[in-house]
Amino acid sequence: xxxxxxxxxxxxxxxxxxxxxxxxxxxxxxxxxxxxxxxxxxxxxxxxxxxxxxxxxxxxxxxxxxxxxxxxxxxxxxxxxxxxxxxxxxxxxxxxxxxxxxxxxxxxxxxxxxxxxxxxxxxxxxxxxxxxxxxxxxxxxxxxxxxxxxxxxxxxxxxxxxxxxxxxxxxxxxxxxxxxxxxxxxxxxxxxxxxxxxxxxxxxxxxxxxxxxxxxxxxxxxxxxxxxxxxxxxxxxxxxxxxxxxxxxxxxxxxxxxxxxxxxxxxxxxxxxxxxxxxxxxxxxxxxxxxxxxxxxxxxxxxxxxxxxxxxxxxxxxxxxxxxxxxxxxxxxxxxxxxxxxxxxxxxxxxxxxxxxxxxxxxxxxxxxxxxxxxxxxxxxxxxxxxxxxxxxxxxxxxxxxxxx
Ligand code: ATP
Ligand code: MG
Numbered sequence: 123x124x125x126x127x128x129x130x131x132x133x134x135x136x137x138x139x140x141x142x143x144x145x146x147x148x149x150x151x152x153x154x155x156x157x158x159x160x161x162x163x164x165x166x167x168x169x170x171x172x173x174x175x176x177x178x179x180x181x182x183x184x185x186x187x188x189x190x191x192x193x194x195x196x197x198x199x200x201x202x203x204x205x206x207x208x209x210x211x212x213x214x215x216x217x218x219x220x221x222x223x224x225x226x227x228x229x230x231x232x233x234x235x236x237x238x239x240x241x242x243x244x245x246x247x248x249x250x251x252x253x254x255x256x257x258x259x260x261x262x263x264x265x266x267x268x269x270x271x272x273x274x275x276x277x278x279x280x281x282x283x284x285x286x287x288x289x290x291x292x293x294x295x296x297x298x299x300x301x302x303x304x305x306x307x308x309x310x311x312x313x314x315x316x317x318x319x320x321x322x323x324x325x326x327x328x329x330x331x332x333x334x335x336x337x338x339x340x341x342x343x344x345x346x347x348x349x350x351x352x353x354x355x356x357x358x359x360x361x362x363x364x365x366x367x368x369x370x371x372x373x374x375x376x377x378x379x380x381x382x383x384x385x386x387x388x389x390x391x392x393x394x395x396x397x398x399x400x401x402x403x404x405x406x407x408x409x410x411x412x413x414x415x416x417x418x419x420x421x422x423x424x425x426x427x428x429x430x431x432x433x434x435x436x437x438x439x440x441x442x443x444x445x446x447x448x449x450x451x452x453x454x455x456x457x458x459x460x461x462x463x464x465x466x467x468x469x470x471x472x473x474x475x476x477x478x479x480x481x482x483x484x485x486x487x488x489x490x491x492x493x494x495x496x497x498x499x500x501x502x503x504x505x506x507x508x509x510x511x512x513x514x515x516x517x518x519x520x521x522x523x524x525x526x527x
Contacts (some may be wrong), residue, residue: 123220125181125199128188129275129284131393132290133195141298142169149193149295155357156191162185185288190354192321194290194296198273200487202280206240210274210281211253217285218261218270220252227264228254234276251372292321296356299323302405302435303362303398305390306330308344310464311409311438313352313455314446318437319407320355328359328509329394332367333466341360341463343515344380346507353511359497364393365503369496370470372480377487383417384484385491387426392493393500394432411446412439428481461516 130147153174158164162177163184172194176184186199201217203209218228228248232243239307241249250272251263275282304316306328314452316326331346342363343424346356347362377385394406410418427434450456 123199123201123217126198126202126275127200127282128174128176128181128184128292129200129256129282130174130197131195132170132172133193133290134275134294145193145295145298146172146355148206148298149191151295152193152295152356153188153191155330156187157184158357160187172406187354188350189288190291191295192236192293192323193295194294194356195501196287196289198276198284198287200273200282200284205276205281205468207241207249210283210285211250212483213283214250214272214274215257216256217469218272219258221270221285222258222261223269224260225262225271226269228272229263229265229268230274232276236276236278238278238395239276246276250274273484277371280428286465291355294321294323296320296323297325298442299325299403300404301325301327302407303327303329303401303403305394305406305408306345306348307409308341308459308463309346309409310450310456310459311411311414311446313348313409313453313459314449315407315409315437316352316357317436317449317453317455322350324357324405324407326352327403327406328395329364329397330361330363331364331390331393331466332364332446333367333370335352336370336470339462339515341465344461344463345453345465346509346515348510349509350513351453351514353509353513358508361507361509362397362507363507364397364500366390366463366466369500370466371417372491372496374390374470376490379472380476381479381484381487382470383477384422384425385488386415386470387487388429388469388484389466389493389496389500391426392429392436395432396497397504398432399453403432405435406430407435407437410437411441411443414443416475418457419477420423421480422476423519425479425481425484428484 154165160179162173162179166173203213230247231247234243270285271284299322302319302324304313304326319326327523329351345360345387348519349359353359373382373385
């Protein structure tokens with residue numbers, strides 16, 4: 123079917139009263155960003171619906187992208203025909219035939235925003251229904267839960283037909299809930315946490331700690347490529363890399379091994395907080411899940427949260443690992459996450475981290491360090507890049523390695 127338009131239905135934002143207009147504006151903006159490579163599209167975000175005129179662009183490719191835009195409940199590819207009943211009849215039969223299988227049932231559902239049209243909705247339903255029955259042998263009418271529902275919309279600029287409703291990503295338009303920093307490692311959990319934050323409307327920026335020469339260029343590139351996997355949900359994402367070597371070496375040297383992890387995490391959270399404040403972030407997100415590893419306990423969260431006043435949000439906190447993995451597979455980060463490049467925490471992980479670290483001890487051990495100086499130097503070494511969808515980072519490095527050999 124050569125579709126001419128995609129009709130988009132909004133999700134939850136319709137319940138948000140006064141904010142409605144800004145939600146719709148944001149959704150329109152995000153959709154344009156996400157579809158910007160399809161240059162012929164015309165996108166109009168109205169109060170009730172969004173209309174995407176295809177102007178010859180490939181509807182399948184457009185819909186694939188559209189499925190990733192948060193704030194969309196569902197959408198229907200449709201065909202516009204002139205306001206001519208004969209043409210509508212032909213197109214209705216053509217459309218239903220495409221989906222028809224032996225014994226299938228159907229109904230016609232007409233809406234009319236243009237009340238000057240010669241037929242009202244009941245007349246249109248009857249006329250088209252009769253024509254379909256006459257022209258598709260074996261098809262039956264059924265009002266309740268038919269296999270095929272043909273929607274017909276009579277508007278002043280034409281008549282629009284659609285027979286498919288495709289689920290969108292749900293959630294809220296990214297950006298309507300403010301900005302947050304996501305602590306992104308190279309693991310499975312933090313990309314999923316980022317996805318879930320975006321789903322509820324938060325614009326995220328990635329904060330990644332790396333420790334050369336203990337961690338390789340590949341580990342850094344893996345985090346960047348994970349960012350690229352999440353970019354289609356928003357267009358592009360800022361990637362903030364923070365040098366962590368000096369802090370980790372110092373902590374390892376000066377802090378008893380049971381508190382290595384806790385103190386490292388406190389530094390990470392301090393840095394993430396400073397970055398958030400500089401960049402107007404309102405919260406910090408991470409991929410911690412309760413009980414998943416020794417360092418992810420409530421006691422540990424108490425000992426870590428101590429260094430910040432920002433909310434530290436953990437979208438996967440109560441999920442089982444297999445539930446997290448399921449989402450990671452859905453958003454296509456899983457295969458990348460399980461690639462074996464060591465990140466900074468694995469290398470500096472103590473053999474036996476305290477599962478119930480005490481806040482007073484964490485503070486005490488940390489007081490021996492030059493916290494301000496360490497933080498200042500790490501902040502001075504920050505590098506920020508903007509990452510778009512489909513950008514490849516791992517492949518690049520292997521190429522340049524090949525050249526060196
Ligand atoms: P993940 O799968 O996200 O790596 P994990 O179960 O391996 O999580 P940890 O390695 O203990 O758990 O990390 C817990 C959280 O701390 C991560 O989800 C992430 O948010 C943050 N974190 C860990 N390492 C880094 C890093 N190098 N840079 C940024 N954030 C990190
Ligand atoms: Mg990890």
